[in-house]
Amino acid sequence: MEKELFTVGERIDKFCTVCDEERGHIVTSVTKRGQISRVRCPKCGTIGTFKLASRTPSRPASKTPSPYDRTLTYRAGQSMTHEMFGIGEVTRLVEPRKMEVLFQDRLRCLIHAQGHE
Numbered sequence: 397m398e399k400e401l402f403t404v405g406e407r408i409d410k411f412c413t414v415c416d417e418e419r420g421h422i423v424t425s426v427t428k429r430g431q432i433s434r435v436r437c438p439k440c441g442t443i444g445t446f447k448l449a450s451r452t453p454s455r456p457a458s459k460t461p462s463p464y465d466r467t468l469t470y471r472a473g474q475s476m477t478h479e480m481f482g483i484g485e486v487t488r489l490v491e492p493r494k495m496e497v498l499f500q501d502r503l504r505c506l507i508h509a510q511g512h513e
């Protein structure tokens with residue numbers, strides 16, 4: 397595990413003391429050696445330091461969310477299943493029709509609310 401390299405935007409599971417639950421966090425900064433130095437909780441926005449020891453194994457979702465549909469309008473906290481990326485959770489809306497989604501491996505930007513053009 398020591399050789400594992402991380403990049404900004406990757407997902408890492410750990411316990412959030414603010415939310416009081418185990419959830420996916422986003423890597424916000426890494427050291428030159430590719431080790432995580434800071435992570436952000438997408439739910440409460442808390443940025444914290446990270447130790448590999450605090451990492452928790454990612455757990456499979458208890459139920460499969462609905463497939464991602466770009467014509468739908470999503471809100472933060474909603475989950476979806478993407479045909480390429482798997483299960484993701486909306487962390488925030490970047491623009492009215494663009495959102496950040498935290499998938500099992502990393503944070504991705506997706507479009508949504510495309511239904512009325």
Ligand SMILES: [Zn+2]
Pocket residue numbers: 412413414415416437438439440441442
């Ligand atoms: Zn949190």
